[in-house]
Amino acid sequence: MSQIKISIANPIIEDEEIEEVVKVLKSGMIAQGPKVEEFEKEFAEYVGTKYAIATSSGTTALHTALLSAGVGNITGELIEKDNIDEVITTPFSFAATGNTILHAGGKPVFVDIDKETYNLDPSKIEEAITDKTKAIMPVQLYGQPAEMDEINKIAKKNDLVVIEDAAQAHGAIYKDRYVGNLGDLACFSFYPTKNMTTGEGGIITTNNEDYAKLARKIRAHGESKRYEHDILGYNFRLTDIGAAIGLAQLKKLDGFNSNRIANAEYLNEKLADIDGIKTPVKGKDSKHVYHQYTIKIEKGNRDDWVEFLNENGIGTGIHYPIPIYKQILYKNLGYNDKLTNTEDVASKVLSLPIHPSLTKEDLDEIVRVLKLANDKL
Ligand SMILES: Cc1ncc(COP(=O)(O)O)c(C=O)c1O
Structure with a gap:
């Protein structure tokens, strides 16, 4: 039987990651704590946004970002069929891109890709817009930014939110700006095969304070105060263990x-x-x-x-x-x-x-x- 000698992915975990994780394990705080906060600060700085909100995965980052942007609802009420929000996205992606729109209570509307870059084709977006469209969610596929100027122009004209699915594009740049700072919100994945990892994990980046505040609240069961809940949130938190790995990986x-x-x-x-x-x-x-x-x-x-x-x-x-x-x-x-x-x-x-x-x-x-x-x- 043949054996794979050159693997398709190889996460690089070295002494720094291991030492940082051991420090967290010995600290007594292994859930979301100061390391997550430090990681959020450093990641936001890297991307150039005002805020970053770490989550348990890229999937939960997308789910949270969509809800924060007003797709679906956070009231817990069932959404009537005629009132479902539409989100324009690409069908040529990992299933999470479409699924998270469903998770949020929205409807993915798929638009074809560019035949050279395989990213969402901006020239096909406008014909897919209806009075129910709330957002456009381009994927920065394989680590390559989509045509964000065109996408942002269409979004502005039609009053839509732009959410980057940046799960695959940590450190990519479009014109003079980093991926993660190209729309209203962006979501990264830190799954082990990605360009950097936290084990499992994700992060939302944004310059919008309202989105950032709401995303933090959704991540923690919609708590307004300890044990008081006014919206439907989740437990989508990253651990300090993951954040410690992420801090070491971000440097590399x-x-x-x-x-x-x-x-x-x-x-x-x-x-x-x-x-x-x-x-x-x-x-x-x-x-x-x-x-x-x-x-x-x-x-x-x-x-x-x-x-x-x-x-x-x-x-x-x-x-x-x-x-x-x-x-x-x-x-x-x-x-x-x-x-x-x-x-x-x-x-x-x-x-x-x-x-x-x-x-x-x-x-x-x-x-x-x-x-x-x-x-x-
Ligand atoms: C384009 C895209 N979106 C979303 C995700 C979901 O990220 P995660 O696996 O961290 O939940 C991935 C990860 O594979 C992805 O490649």
């Missing part, structure tokens, strides 16, 4: 990202003349931080490429094989979209290892095996 984020970018540039150059694949297309005004390095298979069958790569020791991922509207959950809700670029891309993408700990030998091996695959398949 730029270094991790530089390695990812150098790896991607190396692969771009070496894979350029392989006719069966298309290398990632970078937007003109952005710093792409390559959470994923995703190629498009343009010859033969993707499954055969996956099998060939895996048999030769190269780990792969498919991000994402099924458009969100085609998930059974969504079929059961009555979705029957068929968006051309999304369908095409979902059937052909393949992610290669790009994580910061790859060696030059690893990268050369990936190139060698891809060349072989291209000759054979």
